[in-house]
Amino acid sequence: MPPFEAPVSASASDASISRRGIARTxxxxxxxxxxxxxxxxxxxxxNNNGAPGGRRKxxxxxxxxxxRRRPRTWKKLLWVKQAYPDNYTDEETFLDHLQRNPRLRPYDFWPLVADSTVIVQHIGSVIIFVCCFVGIFQKRVSPVSVPNGIGTSASYSYYPPYETQTSSLSPRNQERLATAKSAILIYCALLGLSPILKSLTLSTSPDSIWAMSSWLLIINIFTFDYGAGTESKFPASLSTNAALMASTVLASRLTYTNEVFSLTLFSIEVFGLFPVFRRHVRHSSWTGHLLLTALIVLGAGSGLCVTITGGGWKAGVIGAILGGMLTCLAMGITSWWLIGLQRYKNEIHGPWDPARPIIRRHWD
Known part of the structure; x- marks a missing residue:
């Protein structure tokens, strides 16, 4: 009689097959x-039962x-031979050096308002120049009185107060003599060029002249170096050239030669010498800088109101008051606007940023 064999269930057979498959895999x-x-x-x-002892050893x-041959700690160095590919990234230390806005300097309200006075001064100077041109063009202002109004303060930029020198031929006096020679040369050159400048744009339509001069003055405002210090002797070249070109184009629309000469000389004082004087006052006396800003704002407001309305001194007073109020309001609004824009700044610096080379100006 054959021996009795116990039946094998389907679940047991499936489990044994799955174990053999896992072991094989x-x-x-x-x-x-x-x-x-x-x-x-x-x-x-x-298995422990079927494997010999030598193989287990x-x-x-x-x-x-x-x-013992496990890899060493990964280092972010390409010139070191490591057991990692070149594009390997350590997930644990990759974002350790992540920085957000590391060089952000928060703005303060009153320092921003104080810094905006430089922009206000230059824009006011441009407005005063345009008002003087309109006054000469409409025969409401004498051309002789225009360059004399700002000539004293502009020439002061070349003659700041210094200690008295004992020798008459000191370096400072020699510099003043050279400046006087340059002024005389410019004066004579403008006298000779005024008849030519008067007929420079006779064949050009007035609309083209107004558009060209407007764009040149806008370029002057946007390219002016507002952060220059006392070490820079002259304003930015692009800004100055654009302003002088605008004044030349506008002067060619005047009737008489003396008007062309006066407006051209006045433009040299406003856009060439007066910025140097303003910069000197700002770095020497903060009170004088504020007083000069107030005078420019009041003069620009009154001149603009008189030019637009054609009125007298009453219109000038109203324009000065409105100009001062609008200027203060604009300075405050723009300062708050710049402070509010800082929260949108999101500059991220991390270990993946390229290295910045150090350029040595002087070798030890």
């Missing part, structure tokens, strides 16, 4: 330590040698 996979060995075959798993010896 794991035996064909590489272990993590095999990635650092050049020609190591896959480790085969074996070799497996233990291989695991110990693999643990």
């Amino acid at each position: 794991t035996s064909s996979h590489l272990r993590p330590e095999d990635a650092f060995l050049a020609n190591s075959p896959p480790h085969r798993s074996s 070799r497996d233990n010896h291989g695991s110990r040698s693999a643990s």
Whole structure:
């Protein structure tokens, strides 16, 4: 009689098949330590009952040698030979040096208002120049009185107060003599060029002249060097050239030669000498800088109101008051606007940023 065989359930057979499949799959996979060995075959798993003792010893010896050959700590250095690819990224330390807005300097309201006075002074000077041109063009202002109004303060920019020199031929006196020679040369050159400048744009339509001069004055305002210090002797070249070109174009629309000469000389004083004087006053006396700003604002407001309305001194007073109020309001609004824009600044610096070269101006 054949021996009795116990029936094998389907679940038990499926479990044994799945265990054999998992064992076969794991035996064909590489272990993590095999990635650092050049020609190591896959480790085969074996049961404790069927595997001989020698193979178990070799497996233990291989695991110990693999643990000794574990890679060193990754360093962000391409010139060091490491067991990592060149594009490897350490996820734990990648964002350690992340910085957001590292060079952000928060704005304060009153320092911003104080810094905006330089812009107000220059815009006011441009408005005064345009009002003087309109007054000469409409025969409401004498051309002789225009360059004399600002000539004293503008020439002061070349003659700031210095200590008295004992010698008459000191370096300071020599500089003053050279400045006087340059002024006489410019004066004579303008006298000779005034008849030519008067007929420079006879064939050009007035609309083109007004548009060209407007764009040149706008370029002068936007390209002016508002942060220059006392070490810079002259304003920015592009800004000055644009303003002088605008004054030349406007002067060509005047009727008489003396009007052309006066407006051209006045433009040299306003756009060439007066910025130097304003810069000197700002760095020498803050009170004088504020007083000069107030005078320019009041003069620009009154001149603009008189030019637009054609009125007398009453219109000038109203324009000065309105100009002062609107200027203060504009300075406050723009300062708050710049402070509010800082919250939208989002500049991120991290370890992936390129290195900045250090350029040495002087070698030790």
